[in-house]
Amino acid sequence: MTAIELRADQSDRGKSLHHFWSVCVGAGRANEGLRASWLEHLKFVNEKCGFQYLRFHGLFHDDMFIYRETDGQPVYNFQYVDDLFDRMLEIGVKPFVELGFCPGDLASQKKTIFWWEGHGSPPRDYSRWAELVTRTIRHWLDRYGIDEVRSWYFEVWNEPNLNPFFRGTRSQYFELYKVSAKAIKSIDPALRVGGPSTSNFVPDARFDGETEDISQHATVLQTSDLDALDWRPVWLTQFLEFCHREHLPVDFVSCHPYPTDWALDALGQTVKQTRSVNATRKDLATVRQMIDASPFPHAEIHLTEWSSSPSPRDHTHDCLDAATFIVKANLESIGLVDSLSYWTFTDVFEENGAGDTIFHGGFGMMNYQGIVKPAFHAYRFLHALGDELLARCPGAVVTRHSNSGRMTALVYHYPDEMTKAPPLCNTRDAALQALATGSAKAIKLILSGLKPGAKVLVEMLDQQHGNALAAWKSIASPETPTRQQTHQLREAAMTTKQVSLIADDLGVLDIEQSIDPWSVLLIDEVENVAER
Numbered sequence: 001m002t003a004i005e006l007r008a009d010q011s012d013r014g015k016s017l018h019h020f021w022s023v024c025v026g027a028g029r030a031n032e033g034l035r036a037s038w039l040e041h042l043k044f045v046n047e048k049c050g051f052q053y054l055r056f057h058g059l060f061h062d063d064m065f066i067y068r069e070t071d072g073q074p075v076y077n078f079q080y081v082d083d084l085f086d087r088m089l090e091i092g093v094k095p096f097v098e099l100g101f102c103p104g105d106l107a108s109q110k111k112t113i114f115w116w117e118g119h120g121s122p123p124r125d126y127s128r129w130a131e132l133v134t135r136t137i138r139h140w141l142d143r144y145g146i147d148e149v150r151s152w153y154f155e156v157w158n159e160p161n162l163n164p165f166f167r168g169t170r171s172q173y174f175e176l177y178k179v180s181a182k183a184i185k186s187i188d189p190a191l192r193v194g195g196p197s198t199s200n201f202v203p204d205a206r207f208d209g210e211t212e213d214i215s216q217h218a219t220v221l222q223t224s225d226l227d228a229l230d231w232r233p234v235w236l237t238q239f240l241e242f243c244h245r246e247h248l249p250v251d252f253v254s255c256h257p258y259p260t261d262w263a264l265d266a267l268g269q270t271v272k273q274t275r276s277v278n279a280t281r282k283d284l285a286t287v288r289q290m291i292d293a294s295p296f297p298h299a300e301i302h303l304t305e306w307s308s309s310p311s312p313r314d315h316t317h318d319c320l321d322a323a324t325f326i327v328k329a330n331l332e333s334i335g336l337v338d339s340l341s342y343w344t345f346t347d348v349f350e351e352n353g354a355g356d357t358i359f360h361g362g363f364g365m366m367n368y369q370g371i372v373k374p375a376f377h378a379y380r381f382l383h384a385l386g387d388e389l390l391a392r393c394p395g396a397v398v399t400r401h402s403n404s405g406r407m408t409a410l411v412y413h414y415p416d417e418m419t420k421a422p423p424l425c426n427t428r429d430a431a432l433q434a435l436a437t438g439s440a441k442a443i444k445l446i447l448s449g450l451k452p453g454a455k456v457l458v459e460m461l462d463q464q465h466g467n468a469l470a471a472w473k474s475i476a477s478p479e480t481p482t483r484q485q486t487h488q489l490r491e492a493a494m495t496t497k498q499v500s501l502i503a504d505d506l507g508v509l510d511i512e513q514s515i516d517p518w519s520v521l522l523i524d525e526v527e528n529v530a531e532r
Contacts, residue, residue: 002394002416002441003441003442003443003444004393004394004395004396004411004413004441004442004443004444004445004515005393005443005444005445006391006392006393006396006397006398006409006444006445006446007391007445007446007447007448008390008391008398008407008409008446008448009390009447009448009449010400010405010407010447010448010449010450010507011449012390012391012449014388014389014390014399014400014402015388015389016387016388016389017334017385017386017387017388017389017399018334018335018338019050019382019383019385019387020330020333020334020337020338020339020340021326021330021339021340021342021379021382021383022049022050022051022052022379022382022383023051023052023053023302023338023339023341024051024052024053024054024055024096024302024304024339024341025045025051025053025054025055025341025342025344025345025379026054026055026056026304026305026341026342026343026344026345026363027042027054027055027056027344027345027346027348027349028056028057028058028344028348028349028350028351029056029057029058029061029116029118029350029351030056030057030058030059030061030064030080030081030084031058031061031063031064031080031116032056032348032349032350033056033084033087033088034080034083034084035348037346037368037370038346038348039087039091040370041345041346041348041364041366041370042054042088042091042093042345042346043091044366044370045345045346045365045366045376045379046091046092046093048376048379048380048383049376049379049380049382049383050383051093051345051379052093052094053093053094053095053096053152053153053339053341054088054093054094054095054096054345055095055096055097055098055155055304055305055341056098057100057101057118057158058100058101058116058118059081059097059098059099059100060099060100060101060102060103060132061101061103061116061118061119062103062104062119063080063116064080064081065077065079065080066078066080066081066103066132066136067103067105067106067132068103068104068105069105069106074128074131074132076132076135076136076139078136078139081136082143085140085143085144089144089148094148094151094152095152096152096153096155096302096304096341097152097153097154098155098157098158098197098304099133099154099155099156099157099180100156100157100158101113101118101119101120101157101158101165102119102120102121102122102123102129103119103132104119106123106124106125106128106129106132107119107121107123107124108121108122108123108124109121109167111164111167112164113164113165114350114351114352115350115351115352115353116350116351120163120164120165120166120167121166121167121168122166122167122168122172122173122176123176126175126176126179127179129176129179129180130179130180130182130183131183133180133183133184134183134186134187137149137154137183137184137187137191138187141187141188146188149188149191150188150190150191150192152191152192153192153193153194153251153252153302154180154184154191154192154193154194155193155194155195155197155252155254155302155304156176156177156180156181156193156194156195156196156197157173157176157177157195157196157197159197159198159199159263160173160176160196160197160198160235161173161196161198161199161207161212161234161235162199162212162263163211163212169210169211170207170209170210170211170235170238171210173196173235174238174239174242177195177196177239177243177248178246178248180193181193181248181249182248185249192251192252192300193249193250193251193252194251194252194253194254194299194300194302195239195250195253195254196234196235196236196239196254196255197254197255197256197304198233198234198235198236198255198256199234199255199256199258199263199305199310200234200256200257200258200260200262200263200310201231201232201233201234201255201257201258201283201286202220202231202232202234203219203220203226203229203230203231203232204216204217204218204219204220204229207234207235220261220273226261226273226275226276227275227276227279231275231279231282231283231286232286233255233257233283233286233287233290234255236253236255236290237290239253240253240290240294240295240296243295243296244294244295244296250296250299251299251300252299252300252301252302252338253287253291253296253299253300253301253302254301254302254303254304255287255303255304256303256304256306256310257279257280257283257284257287257303257306258305258306258307258308258309258310259274259275259276259277259279259280259283259308259309259329259421260272260273260274260275260309260310260421260424261273261274262310263310272424273420274308274309274420274421274422274423274424275420275421276419276420276421277325277328277329277414277418277419277420277421278332279421280306280329280332280333280340280421281329281332281333281336284301284303284333284336284337284340285333285336287301287303287336287337288301288336288337300338301336301337301338301339302337302338302339302341303337303339303340303341304339304341305341305343306340306342306343307322307342307343307363308322308325308421308422309424310343311361311424312349312352312361312362312363313352313355313360313361313362313426314361314424314425314426315359315360315361315425315426315427315428315430315431316361316422316423316424316425316431316434317361317362317363317364317373317375318359318360318361318362318367318373318428318431318468318469319373319374319422319425319431319432319434319435319469320374320435320461320462320463320467320518320519321414321418321431321434321435321518322373322374322375322378322422323373323374323375323377323378323461323518323520324378324412324413324414324518324519324520325414325421325422326342326375326378326379326382327378327381327382327410327412327520328412328414329421330382331382331392331397331410331412334389334392342365342375342379343363344363344364344365345364345365345366346364346365346366346368347360347362347363347364347366347367347368348364348368349362349363349364354368355368358371358472358479358480358481359428359468359469359472361425361426361428361431365378365379367468369481369486369489369490370486370490371468371472371486371489371490371493372466372490372493372494373468373469373493374461374466374467374468377461377466377496377520378461378520381410381459381461381520381522382410384408384410384522384524385397385399385408385410386399386400386401386402386406386407386408387399387400387401387402388400388401388402390407395411395412395413395414395441396409396410396411396412396443396445397409397410398445398447406524406525406526407447407449407450407525408522408523408525409445409447409521409522409523409524410520410521410522410523411443411445411515411520411521411523412519412520412521413438413440413441413515413516413517413518413519413520414517414518415437415438415439415517415518416438417437417438417439418434418437418438422434428469432469435463435517435518437517438517438518439517440514440515440516440517441514441515441517442512442513442514442515443512443513443514443515443521444510444511444512445509445510445511445512445523446508446509446510446511447503447508447509447511447523447525448506448507448508448509449507450503450507450508450509450525451503451507452503452504452505452506452507453502453503453505454502454503454507454509454525455500455501455502455525455526456502456503456509456523456524456525457498457499457500457501457522457523457524457526458498458499458500458501458511458521458522458523459496459497459498459521459522459523459524460496460497460498460499460519460520460521461496461519461520461521461522462497462516462518462519462520463516463518463519464497465495465496465497466493466494466496466497467493468489468492468493471488471489471492471493472489475488475489511523
C-alpha cells in the first residue's frame with residue numbers, strides 16, 4: 001500500500017486556496033430555523049466551521065406566512081422571515097435564498113411533498129409570483145440595506161427536474177426563472193440570481209424531454225460499471241442556451257452532484273448504488289468545463305446540495321467514513337467551483353418527519369440533541385487550513401496562513417480498497433461493517449521553516465476519538481439519553497485525540513507514523529492550543 005509522503009517549507013511559494021467548502025451549508029426548511037436548538041446548532045457550526053451562507057427550502061411555504069390571499073387579493077406578512085433572517089445575520093451567516101416552494105394560495109396544484117406538505121407545483125399566476133418575489137426583496141432592502149442584500153444569492157426553486165419537487169415541465173421552470181430573474185434585476189441589477197438547481201447527475205436521456213422519462217433509468221439498472229458511463233448535470237446546457245437566447249442574467253449556476261445512481265430516496269424500486277469515490281471531483285470538473293465554454297463563462301458555480309447520498313435515512317451520515325469522504329472529495333476538488341454545500345448542518349430536519357432514534361442516518365453534521373458527528377470534524381478541520389496551498393499529494397495537503405505564516409496540514413486515509421463513495425446503509429450495522437475495509441498506511445510528513453521549538457498540535461479523528469456513534473454504543477445506545485448522558489455524549493463527540501509535538505532546533509518537524517483506515521489528522525502549528 002502506497003505511503004502518504006509529503007514535505008513543505010514555510011518559505012515555499014504558495015497558491016491561493018479558496019475555502020469553497022466553508023462558503024455555504026444546507027438546512028431543511030425555513031420554519032425549522034425558528035427553533036432554539038436549530039439556532040444554537042447554527043451558531044456552533046458557524047463558530048467552528050466558518051460557514052458564510054445558509055440555504056434551505058420552504059421560504060414561501062405556508063408556515064412562514066409570507067403570502068396568502070383574502071377575497072382573492074394577496075396579503076403579505078414578513079414577521080416570521082424577519083425573525084429568522086435577523087437571527088441568522090446576528091450569528092454571522094448570510095442567506096443563500098432559495099425562492100420556493102409555492103404558497104398554497106398561489107399553487108396551481110394541491111398535491112404536496114414531505115411531511116410538512118410543501119407545494120411543489122408551479123404558481124397558477126406568474127405575475128403574482130413575480131410580485132411576491134419583488135415585495136419580499138424590497139422588504140429585505142428596507143430592513144437590511146442595499147449593501148447587505150447585494151451580498152446574498154437568489155436561487156430559483158429547488159430540483160425542478162424532479163416531480164414532486166416541481167410538478168411542471170422544463171419549459172414551465174424556464175419561464176419561472178425568466179419571470180423571477182427579471183423581477184430581481186428590475187429591483188437592482190447588482191443582485192445575484194441563478195439556477196437551475198437541478199438534481200442529480202445522470203448518464204442517460206431521462207431528462208431530455210419536458211418531464212422525466214422513467215424508462216430511461218434502464219441505462220443505470222443494466223450496467224455493472226456505473227463509472228464507465230458519462231454522467232452529466234441535468235438541464236444545465238438547455239438552461240444556459242435558454243438564458244442566452246432570452247437575454248437573461250445568470251450570475252451563478254447551481255446543481256446537486258450526489259455521487260449516486262438515484263436522486264430521490266423514495267425510489268425504492270431502483271438499484272441504489274454509489275459511484276466512484278472520485279465522482280465528485282469528476283462532476284465538478286464537468287460543470288467547470290461546461291461553464292467555461294458557455295455564453296456565461298464568468299458565472300459562479302455553487303453546488304447547493306451535496307453529501308454521500310440524498311437519503312435522510314442513510315446511516316453512513318452518522319459514521320466516520322462520511323468525514324473521510326468529505327475531506328477527500330473537497331481537497332481533490334480544489335479550484336473547480338465557488339462552493340460545495342453540505343446537506344445539512346443539523347438533524348433538526350423534517351422532510352420525512354422526526355428521526356426515530358437519536359442516530360437515524362439523518363443528513364446533519366450534528367444530531368437533534370446537538371451531538372456532533374464525524375462530518376462536523378471534517379468541516380472543522382477543513383476550515384482550519386490556511387489560505388495558501390504549499391503542497392499536496394493523494395491523502396494530504398500542507399497550507400500556510402498568509403496573515404501569520406503559520407503552517408497547517410491535513411492528512412486522511414480513505415482506503416484504497418474502497419473504490420466507491422461510502423455506500424448507502426439502511427441499517428446501523430451495515431454502516432459499521434463498511435468501516436472494516438482497509439488497513440493501516442504509513443505517513444511521512446516533513447514540515448520545515450518553522451520557528452525553532454515551534455509547538456505543533458496533531459489532532460486525530462478516528463474510530464475511538466471524536467466518534468459520536470462509538471461513544472453512544474459505549475453507554476449501551478440509549479434511545480432517550482438522560483440529560484447527564486446527553487452532556488456526556490456531547491463532550492465525547494467533541495473529544496478528538498490530541499498530541500503536541502515540537503519542531504527541532506532547525507525548525508523542522510518530521511512526522512513518521514501509521515494512520516488507520518478512515519482516520520483524519522489535522523497538524524497545526526499553534527501558539528495557543530486553547531484557541532481551538
